[in-house]
Amino acid sequence: MSGRRGRRVPAGRELADHLIERINDLRLENPYPGKVVGRISQYSEILGGYIRSYAFQYEDDASYFQGSIFFESPADDKGIATVEATFIILDEEHEEGEAGRIVGQNVYDSTAGFYGYRDSIANIYLTAYCSKIDRWVIAYERFDSYFDDVIPGCPPFYENESGSRVSQFWIDTIRQIIESLSCIHGEGVVHGRMYSSKSYVVDSNMTLKLVNIGRYSRSGVSTSHGDITGFFDYLCSQSSLGVSSSQEWVGFEYLYRSEEAMNNRSSWENALLDHPILLRPPAKLVCYMDIHGWTSRLNMRMRLNFANALYCKMPSYLELIQRGEREGLWDFIDKDCNLCVDMAGRIFMDKIYIDIIYFVRHFADHGRDYGEDWNAECIHDKIWTLFPGYMSMAYSVREVNYRDSNQANAAWNRLFSSSNLQRLNRRALPY
Known part of the structure; x- marks a missing residue:
């Protein structure tokens, strides 16, 4: 009896690995109109498996991009699971090549340790070099927009014309950011650019989250006090809110700009949170x-x-x-x-x-x-x-x-x- 010998069929775990690899290959081979696709092998503790590939919708004039991450999930019978993600490109001059890798890794390391912290720090999934655009990218849990874009629809900063009382929405928002900064500073992490509108995002539930932690932090230059003043400078830059128009804010500003008060690691958070402007x-x-x-x-x-x-x-x-x-x-x-x-x-x-x-x-x-x-x-x-x-x-x-x-x-x-x-x-x- 003669004939050609058939292709060897893997068995057991080897078969599972083979199928996962083939499914992943097919995903990458399929056309993604207008999408950038990348392939990596990176373990994610947050996702609980190895990330095999990612894809996002790329547009030249956008500052963030919606997409998906495909990862090997032991909990998924199909082998490959998908999670929605939002991608940010490291596109500044000092973030090219090896410098981009260092920045991306610093952002990942500075953020991953705060997974699940009160939902106020965006979870980070990966940092990877994307050959299709010749840039490093960062992937976060999906967010819908920058906070700047939704501020016009938020409640007024002061709930009365005199400016004596801050509205509850903004009290909660300010307290949330103060507590988040206290958390990251307690671990020796500095954000580095809290005055930037690109540091604040919101998800579909209007939950405010911090992103780009550590991206702009510079040793010997960036400070925890700079983060604090940067956040309040960001709020004051929103002309529609009129944050600094009240005498109540004048006293608060004197406090948060004080190096003596804000550099006291054991008391600066409570000093701000207990200020009358943040109380009913x-x-x-x-x-x-x-x-x-x-x-x-x-x-x-x-x-x-x-x-x-x-x-x-x-x-x-x-x-x-x-x-x-x-x-x-x-x-x-x-x-x-x-x-x-x-x-x-x-x-x-x-x-x-x-x-x-x-x-x-x-x-x-x-x-x-x-x-x-x-x-x-x-x-x-x-x-x-x-x-x-x-x-x-x-x-x-x-x-x-x-x-x-x-x-x-x-x-x-x-x-x-x-x-x-x-x-x-x-x-x-x-x-």
Whole structure:
């Protein structure tokens, strides 16, 4: 009996590997109109298998591209599973060739460790060299757009015209980014370009996520404080939001730009999260009382320094009194409010900067005694109308000093030396 010998058929695991390889080859051989296709062999802990290929829709004028990743999944009977992904091309001058590989690997290493972190850091799937476009690419879990594109449809930044209260959407957004930065900084990772609109994306559920972590980070140049200020600079650059238009933001900005406060690894996150601008009115009033308690524990010298620091940031209060246009705290108060008349007459004299803090504390404490209409929102709004942004700045001035300490620090000393304080008779300042 004679005849040609048939092709050997692999068995067992060898057969499975053969079929997987053949299926993958067929995928790559199939036409993808308008798509860029690449083949790699890279294990992904996030996907739980070896990535075999990827494909994405490429357009010359786009900054990100939708596509898919094909990977060998032990959990999939068919051998090859597919996951949707969004691709970003490393297309800047310093990201060509070997430099692109280094940047891509740095982004991958800087991001992969935060897989699943509160959904606020985009999961990264791969970094690979794509020969079809002669560039390195990064693949993230699918996102729908950059945050910039959806901001016009977001709620207003301030929920009232006075700018005294930030809307809940933006409070949640800011807190989410602060917590994410605290997480990556805690692992020694710096984002490097938080001021860029290309650092923020949203998925189909409108969940905000960070991307490009580590892509622009430069040793000895990029800092964690730079990430913090970069994020807030990004928010302020959105002209439609009017972020920096409120006196409440002025105090907050002084805090997040303070190197003393923001370089303290153990406290910078809480210092920002506990700022009045990120609290709802009931919590704001509790914060005001805490500021009063801290002030009352200061010794005489430090209370003078605290008042001097407040003067340096808000000189208008003392200047009005010195020009004779106001007569102490009394003239700042709405005399039609029985509570204000009663409290100002009993407690306060002419030490304006400390007096305001004491007044606010008692106003917040006893306001509810003056009728059911005086809820937390009402009390907060009346305080803000009297002293717009004052407690925001008082909180921040406190935080740039060593907390609960009677030791002066460099931040306050710089305020004193850079202001007109040296030309004043310090005995005329409040304590």
